[in-house]
Amino acid sequence: MRVVCIGSGNVATHLARAFKTAGNEIVQVWSRSASHASELACIVGAEVLENLDEVEDAADLYLIAVKDDAIPEVAETLVGVQGVVVHTSGATNVDILAGHARYGVFYPLQTFSIQKEVDFAEVPLCVEAADEETLRFLSGLGAEFGSQVYHIDSEKRRALHLAAAFACNFVNHLYRLSHTILEKHQMSFDMIRPLIRETAHKVQADLPENVQTGPAVRNDKRSMDAHLEMLSSDPQLSNIYQILSNSIKKTQH
Known part of the structure; x- marks a missing residue:
């Protein structure tokens, strides 16, 4: 060909x-x-x-x-x-x-x-x-x-492309934000790579809603308030944190 x-x-x-x-x-x-x-x-x-x-x-x-x-x-x-x-x-x-x-x-x-x-x-x-x-x-x-x-078909492909933006592009951007936080506190991104691998590994065998962890899913207000205090000097990061935490809480059954 x-x-x-x-x-x-x-x-x-x-x-x-x-x-x-x-x-x-x-x-x-x-x-x-x-x-x-x-x-x-x-x-x-x-x-x-x-x-x-x-x-x-x-x-x-x-x-x-x-x-x-x-x-x-x-x-x-x-x-x-x-x-x-x-x-x-x-x-x-x-x-x-x-x-x-x-x-x-x-x-x-x-x-x-x-x-x-x-x-x-x-x-x-x-x-x-x-x-x-x-x-x-x-x-x-x-x-x-x-x-x-x-x-x-084209309609389903557009939906697939949208889902991919969340699963890939947005997730990778969150990695970047994570790197920013670690760098600010003089820590290497290598420290968090095993966590990233394990998170990705879990969703190969189960649905993401079944393996969600963290303070938002536990409604751990003390931890979330502490995180927000650390982000108080960065309104954009604080806003992202709150939006994602609220989304996790609302979508857990």
Whole structure:
């Protein structure tokens, strides 16, 4: 299979590598950053496409892995190509590609960093397509990666993307705030890493509501008041602490 990769960021890089590893040919790479496109093209043995208007029109798959607000412009440029056009966004409706004969979504549910290897056998792949033939095609691509493939429509995918923001992006931000507190008191973030690992481990075997711990779930007002006293000089952190504590108390049965 011949693939054109549009984008050179975290998602584009890992998907291009995965397609290459699965025995496919990455024929062209395009990015707004010419240097990043060159780096990815070098990794996967592809041609660097300097102008998207000159994209090859006979590839089998056109992978749009760019920022959400850039998808419409890229999709319009690709009108007339012969292969399947997909985007990789969790929050963008499949219909944004409706100007193409065959189109769909190929959304890997994972957090990606270019420097960290990803085992796609551990990555859920959510696919959606305008027709059954294209859906089977995209499902087969996911199977090549060894991934668990889910047929998820745009509405459910947006909900999944929202849930992922809470489970990943917001949680990681809380790690950062935790680091800030530790640093302020001359302690290493390494001290809290075992706690993070154990918390993540518990929800692999149980639902989060069944393993919630801490002063809020116990309604330990003394501890919470002590925490708020420590945060009195930082209204933003204090507000976050109170919002999350109240949410825990309200959602416990």
